Amino acid sequence: MKLNDSYLILLVGLGAAAYLMKTPAKTTTPTKTPAASGPQEIRVDGDAHGWRYFTDGTAIDPYGTYYKDGLPVWNPMM
Structure with missing residues (x-):
């Protein structure tokens, strides 16, 4: 592997890491508490x-x- 190939791989890896650090984490928070x-x-x-x-x-x-x-809506025997 040439030295230029190593630099290319390093630059692609650094670019991917910078992209992942820049994008915010997607988290979901419940709107109501389950209780x-x-x-x-x-x-x-x-x-x-x-x-x-x-x-x-x-x-x-x-x-x-x-x-x-007062009206039956579900029966486990159905």
């Missing part, structure tokens, strides 16, 4: 007989059927 997003479960005083209730009107019965505003 604050989505419906929150409502704690029921006493025995709810296995039902779970959420702040957005969703309820889940003990068998896993989902209800939205």
Whole structure:
């Protein structure tokens, strides 16, 4: 390998390094914290007989059927 080839390789490497250092890192930040997003479960005083209730009107019965505003929307047996 000639001396000129070594300089060419060195210049290309330095150019690539300078380009990588100049471009900003692409990072994403969440807009909301995961704990604050989505419906929150409502704690029921006493025995709810296995039902779970959420702040957005969703309820889940003990068998896993989902209800939205009192109407069934998903059944695990379907």
